[in-house]
Amino acid sequence: MKQLHFRHLVNFVLPEKRMKEIASSYDVVDGPNDEGEMFTRPGILVDAFPSPYPNEESARYANGGANPPDLSVYTTAKHEGLDYIFALLLGYRDPPAGIEVRDGLYYNVYFPGGLIGMPSPLHSDGLVDYEDGTPCTKSQMAKDVVNFLCWAAEPAHDERKLVGLKAMSALFCGTFVVGFWYRSMWIGFKTRRIDFTKAVM
Ligand code: HEM
Numbered sequence: 001m002k003q004l005h006f007r008h009l010v011n012f013v014l015p016e017k018r019m020k021e022i023a024s025s026y027d028v029v030d031g032p033n034d035e036g037e038m039f040t041r042p043g044i045l046v047d048a049f050p051s052p053y054p055n056e057e058s059a060r061y062a063n064g065g066a067n068p069p070d071l072s073v074y075t076t077a078k079h080e081g082l083d084y085i086f087a088l089l090l091g092y093r094d095p096p097a098g099i100e101v102r103d104g105l106y107y108n109v110y111f112p113g114g115l116i117g118m119p120s121p122l123h124s125d126g127l128v129d130y131e132d133g134t135p136c137t138k139s140q141m142a143k144d145v146v147n148f149l150c151w152a153a154e155p156a157h158d159e160r161k162l163v164g165l166k167a168m169s170a171l172f173c174g175t176f177v178v179g180f181w182y183r184s185m186w187i188g189f190k191t192r193r194i195d196f197t198k199a200v201m
Contacts, residue, residue, distance in 0.1 A: 001152060003072030007045040008155045019045060026050045064104030066117025075146070076153045082146050084110065089142040092120040 006023040010016045023043040028050065031038035043050065053059035053068075060067050075081035091110035095101050105115040122145075126136045134140060151157075 001049045001072045002051065002070050004049050004152050004155075005045070006043065006047055006049070008152070010045065012151075012155070016045070023047060063117050068118065071149055071152075073153045075150045082150055085149060086142050086146045088116075089120075089122050089145065090138060092123075 006019055010019050013019075014022070023045055026043040026047075027040045028043045028047050029038055030041050033039055051059075053062060056067055075085065078084055087110040088108060091108045093107055093109055095107035095114075099107065099114065101107055101115060105117060106119055107114055108116045108118075108120075122138045122141050125138055127141060128136055130136055130140075154160075
């Protein structure tokens with residue numbers, strides 16, 4: 001997830017201190033230093049999520065030639081992205097009779113063409129423990145993954161909408177205030193009649 005940085009998770013997912021610990025547990029390549037060399041340092045909050053693969057070629061090599069996509073903005077970038085990813089995560093089936101699946105491919109009813117290079121990431125129930133005792137089913141995990149990806153695509157979404165709502169409310173109220181002020185200021189002029197006939201003494 002190239003677009004997401006550790007700092008995005010601060011106070012949304014974990015407190016700052018814990019996120020700093022997690023970030024520093026990753027080695028990040030930085031540089032060049034004064035000697036022109038790249039160097040490795042512990043991650044900090046402003047670093048992007050480290051990629052599991054150093055480059056596209058190694059990602060393809062590790063996944064039988066298929067390139068795992070960057071999921072940072074996938075839910076918004078892809079048409080029906082949320083529903084698609086949810087369905088894809090739960091769409092692994094045994095291939096129907098007559099369909100040959102070569103090594104490194106998996107049959108998924110929701111993937112265009114049916115054969116996908118991604119093994120089922122949520123292959124069985126109970127992969128995580130929910131602290132509140134929620135049953136850890138595949139669909140529950142898929143829902144959480146998709147919700148996370150949706151948030152990750154636009155971390156500032158809620159805040160942006162809230163600011164928009166406040167601005168619209170202020171404009172709405174402002175319209176009435178200005179309208180009232182306008183009428184009260186001009187009422188004397190707008191209802192005045194100026195007559196230019198000669199005054200009769
Ligand atoms: C819950 C975690 C994951 C999610 C939500 C996820 C989601 C996705 C999505 C949405 C696609 C794109 C499908 C398309 O092109 O229409 C994809 C492709 C892919 N993913 Fe994952 N993925 C996850 C975990 C993994 C893991 C752990 C691996 C590696 C072992 C992996 C390897 C791949 C590969 C190789 C592709 C390309 C498939 C192809 O083009 O045939 N994914 N993934």
